[in-house]
Amino acid sequence: MQGIRGAITVGENKKEIIFEAVQDLLNQLVEKNDLALSDIGAAIFSATPDLNAAFPAAAARKIGWNLVPLFGTQELDVENGLDMCVRVLLLVNTDKKQEEIAHVYLGESNCLRPDLAKNILD
Incomplete structure (x- = not known):
């Protein structure tokens, strides 16, 4: 099992x-x-x-993630934190090694983990 991280900012x-x-x-x-x-x-x-107009998990259900267990929570309201951001952690069954995983950071969220966000540029 591996964890795959992702985030996106919302307009x-x-x-x-x-x-x-x-x-x-x-x-x-x-x-x-x-x-x-x-x-x-x-x-x-x-x-x-x-971001309180919708549950991010409901967006996943709309594209067919009906059998995937989904959980949602609220980020801490930390001073100077990134606003308007949805994050996700996928727990996946895979034989890939951690260094083979592509984490995806879109929009302004690439500042959260610039070391991982580089994967989307490759």
């Missing part, structure tokens, strides 16, 4: 915009890591307190 606190951003993030994580939904043991989402 507005609107359900449709949050859904579109989360779906884009999940699709890229699946594509870049060559995952099948059956490989995903669980997905843990968090959103910053300024």
Whole structure:
């Protein structure tokens, strides 16, 4: 089992915009890591307190993640933290080594882990 991280910033606190951003993030994580939904043991989402118009997990359900266990939580409201951000941790069954995993950071979220965000540029 490996963990795959991802994050994306969202332009507005609107359900449709949050859904579109989360779906884009999940699709890229699946594509870049060559995952099948059956490989995903669980997905843990968090959103910053300024994003309360939608549950990120509901966006996953809209694109067919119906059997994947999903969990959502709220990020801490930390001074100077990144606003308007959804993060995800996928727990996946894979034979890949950690250095073979492609973590995906989109929008302004690439500042969270620039060492991992470089993978999306390769």
